[in-house]
Amino acid sequence: MNLARSNPRGLPMSDKLQQGRTAARVGDTAEARRLFNEAAQEDPNNAAAWLELAGVVEDLAEKKTYLDRVVDLEPDNASAKATLALLEKKTADGGPIRQAQGRPPAAVDLAQDFGSTEEADPLYCYQHPKVETSLRCNRCNRPICAKCAQRTPVGFRCSECILAIEDRYYSQVQGDYLNPYDHPPAKPLFTYILMGAIGLVWLAQELAGGSEEGQVLVKFGANYGPLILQGQVWRLFTSMFLHIGAQHLIFNVIGLIAFGFEMERLYGRARFIAVYLLAGLFGSLASFALRGPMTYSAGASGAIFGVVGMQLAFFLFYRRRLGEFGRRQRNTALILIGVSLLMGCSGLMPADNYAHLGGFLAGVVLGYPLVPRYRIDYTNSRRRIQDRASLLRRWWMPALGLAALVSGVWLAISFWAAGGWWGMPLPGQPGGGTIAYGQTVEGRLVGEEGELWQFEGEAGQVVTITMRSDEIDAQVGLFDPDNEYLTEDDDSGDDNNARIDAYVLPVTGTYTIYAISSDGQPGAYYLTLKLDNSFNQTS
Structure with a gap:
């Protein structure tokens, strides 16, 4: 049976040590001492806890007691031995022991304590002169307050040192654009909204009589040619949110999970929404225009295949920078398109290949100009990376896509209203x-x-x-x-x-x-x- 030690705050010992170090770095000595003391009491054989505790106490005798405890547990602990030697020298010189708040474990600045017998003057943040602090940048040693400090894997640093390191990194970047994965990705909110919306609409279809019933689909706005010819063009949009049966819905949700999250992260929410909706509309138009005015279809597959087209466009643009990883992602998109078209043509899976192909091509054509293009902005010291293909800069691409969509709808309606591929009027003499x-x-x-x-x-x-x-x-x-x-x-x-x-x-x-x-x-x-x-x- 494993028995846990008493822990009133419910924190593991490693968490207490980490929180204590954080409190010490920002100057909260009392909190740091409390956490280190709890860790040492819970495990008296933990040398790290005693060493940290020695670093935040002020009393010389108490500090020496804790350091002796560390040496007893770990005779080869160099930090404890060095600090004890410093204490002995200070005691011999009659100088006071100064606590260095905001320091890591040893908490006594050896380099500054040697040859100094006076208390140091209070430190003030170099960016906020009225804010007193005990924290320094571990690169340039300038005093910084908690607001200015930026945490890194090697300690706290000031903003100027962070920018200097970034400049040194970006100076090594080859080519016109940065690796897109160097930029923090967006959060995929819209993909979650889409999955929730199509799920709710499908549930409403089931409650209205069944998602596979023709009358229900027409009522909810399926892509139905005769009504589109009568002016209900909005069906090209509403059909993107309808599904015919649970299996149809599940497949499309899986497609959104597989491709939607990643593309929304990489393109950003605004561009993802624009391409998704336009690709879905072009898919619906392709189904109506190429399969005839009586084509009856519904589903988000055209839009989802547009997202696959976005992926292909993205990894085509970054084919040199992303190397083998980009090649695998491109191949994934092409294989998916090929398999889908083959299954649709073979009849193994009922599918509207025209909608799939139309959405995919629209995703590629719209997605390529909108691929994020990150460059270094040397004119702004705060914003280091700039997107040269943001939606604000490339607004004309969705506008051109919308204009092409309106033109395509007009041409398709005119074509089928004139008789379509047949082009033959109904004979006047019945037989x-x-x-x-x-x-x-x-x-x-x-x-x-x-x-x-x-x-x-x-x-x-x-x-x-x-x-x-x-x-x-x-x-x-x-x-x-x-x-x-x-x-x-x-x-x-x-x-x-x-x-x-x-x-x-x-x-x-x-x-x-x-x-x-x-x-x-x-x-x-x-x-x-x-x-x-x-x-x-x-x-």
Whole structure:
């Protein structure tokens, strides 16, 4: 059984010795003596405690008693022997023993005590002449008060000595910019806020009916093309905070932990926020613009891949200075992008590759000009390191990014409103007939003109339309009740079959399916309409 000694303040002995030394350095002799005395009483065989105690007492006999105790415990203790020799000389000369407050263990300044028999004049801080002190800079020996003293691993020093040492270090720096890790990192507050925000929004989705329900996602602001075409551009932003299922949320939180904390530390909070939000918006825009106006997606992945792009930009900029470490970090970013795109394309993990790629490229393009560039500022004696790429200096980069984003949104909306990749108006003469959920109908194309099939749909319903044929290269399109183009597909099904998968109907009314041969050849086909209650497209 281990029994602890009595310790009224609950401090380990090593902590008492350290606190006692600190109190002695700043001139609080009474507190130092109390702490050293407690340490010595708790462990009478601790020579360090007795030596420290001898350094802060004033009485000659008491000081000698403590030093004799040290020599008894450690006969080879040079500090105790030297101080005892000094005491014997002082006693022989009849001179008083002066306590040197604020000194380390021996507390008797041997160099100054030899040849001196008078009390020293009080010391005053060289920067604050009215402040009395017993502390000196251990480099230049000038008196400094507790306010001016700067603690270093080798003791307290004045501010001028600290700057002189910095100048000597920075004079050896090679190249235009300092190593970025020489600058104190920022605290990652915004990353914590982001994780809390997306977690709360996901919880609200679950309480509203489920984070995987299409109607809930549309209600909360998912990236939904038909409503964006109607002017709800804000969905490009709100979709960044939505997630489809717990797994989707967990993966993105892990991404923020892996990359968000480090990039916010290195870039600083303002630049990190600017790049994160713009990269997320560009990711949402890429999904809407490249996958068609009916693309339904949500998630913070576009913004998180923008953070990965920031990392790549950072370590590309400092590729020479950071050497092998920087090379490994660059490779990590590139491998992550490659694996993510491969899994998205293979179908192993449902993902919006366009959003990922758009966010990543935006992160690289925006992040590179905003990489911190630390230089020495010789014109200011107080601020030694200056960032030449702060957001105040590079404000024009986020401004250009925002202008490019607005232009891209306008172009994407104009493009899809005009018919998109298809560029073909809905034919005026209907053919084909009607189709119901769960039904498969047979049709035959006799020329380049397609056939029209109509069905009744309700807002929020998720439908899947499949067009199969062994004779033609099937292509299928969908139009809303106002005959406005919604989406189309050519080869998403097997072989030459077409498939519009998990499409959420925006309004209630009569929808039109346009069945056509993409190569203009005649032939028979089968058209299937299903009501799908599941949806798994994530970003």
